[in-house]
Amino acid sequence: MKRVLRIAVAAGLSCLLCLPLTASAAAKPKPDGEVPKAGLELAKTLTQVTGIAVSPLLGVSAVGAFQWMKAETPQQKAALPWFAQPIFWAPCLLLVAAVAFKDGCGTVIPPGLKKPFDGLEALENKLSGLVAAGAVIPVLVNNASKYMAAGGSAMLWPASTHFTGLAFLHVGAIDISWLLDAALVPLSLAMYAVVWMASHAINILILLSPWGAVDAALKAARTSLLGLLTITTWINPMAGAFLSVIIIIIAYFIAGWSFRLTVFGTLFCWDFFTLRRRRYRVGTEGDWLFTARKIAGVPIRTYGRLQRAADGSLVLVYRPWLVLPARELPLPREGLVVGRGVFYSNVMAADPGYADPRPLLLLPPRYVGHEPVLAQTYGIPGTRDIGLRRAWSWLREAFGFAPKPAPAAA
16 A cells, blocks of 8 residues: 555656646747746756755755856846855865765775765765755745746846746736745755655765775766766756656655665764764663664664563664654564674674574664673673674784683682
8 A cells, every 4th residue: 555655646746747847848949049938947947956966065066156157247146146156166066076086085995094084974965965955945946936937038047137927017916936936845845855865875875885896886876877967957958857757756765765774874973973972871861773674574774762671572662754653673582692893883683594693783883882781781692893893803813912811710
């Protein structure tokens, strides 16, 4: 039932977006030099919203730089919005170049040195995404709605342009641009949200990946998608809008996965950059963590609170989408062990078909250094090194620097 509902919503969204575009494409072309129809402006705005959602900092900077170069007179440049001023987009483009340089060197930089910069990039993506959603997307949609309400007879920029048309007559007419705003702004923000979460998931996957080659491949895939969207729109805005609709539909179907990964990345960055592990105490604030794999139908990276029942069994209490009614997930007890990592740890459990224990629960960075206390609190037999910490332990043993075992008790 849920799958049918999601398909119906996606189909409805596609029809809602494509009808104005189809109407515009079916209309006879206007003579050269005449401003395009309103449907074409809707197509351009849809592509801009999608492109900004894929990469907020680059998208906003590129749109701002394009609008500034498009303006011809100093008065038009001065009337542009804040994100189209060089004082904003020039430093942002430099920051984008610095990130690209970091990604280019990622294959030769050790993961222990690269991950903090990946965390900063993930944090930047969150901040720029929020700024774009709150201050850029509404401005773009507002100008597009005024353009469409005027019948496509006015320039989009600058914002102070006096629009003409029936919707802007002062006597005997009604300004319907606010009605278009009321319909398009929420829809645009919803589309932006699902695409941004899907794109931001790449930052989180890079944050979790220990291999620089995988990081470079993920970044190249996202950059290629943004480049394809830009080139397609440049050649034919209607084709760019069609590609944007495809991206939005795909992002809609993976929205749950993207949302859970976004929540995990947000807590990861918060714990890492605020040094939460120095203030955290196991068992005093509620031990919140994530599932490391699908367990009894509960998806991977579901966020919940770990609890220990009176009989010693472990239960994860979680809320789907963080707001729906709480549910309980019983956890297995066979072969549990706490894995001690460098940047984050996990709880592993025996899994049929696998020789070694597999991750069962993911622990945010606040638990680093608290693994023995966590194991004791929840009755888990012990701990073991994983990831980079395991590699470091092997190096110490190989060079003869392994710690000596504690003397046996008398």
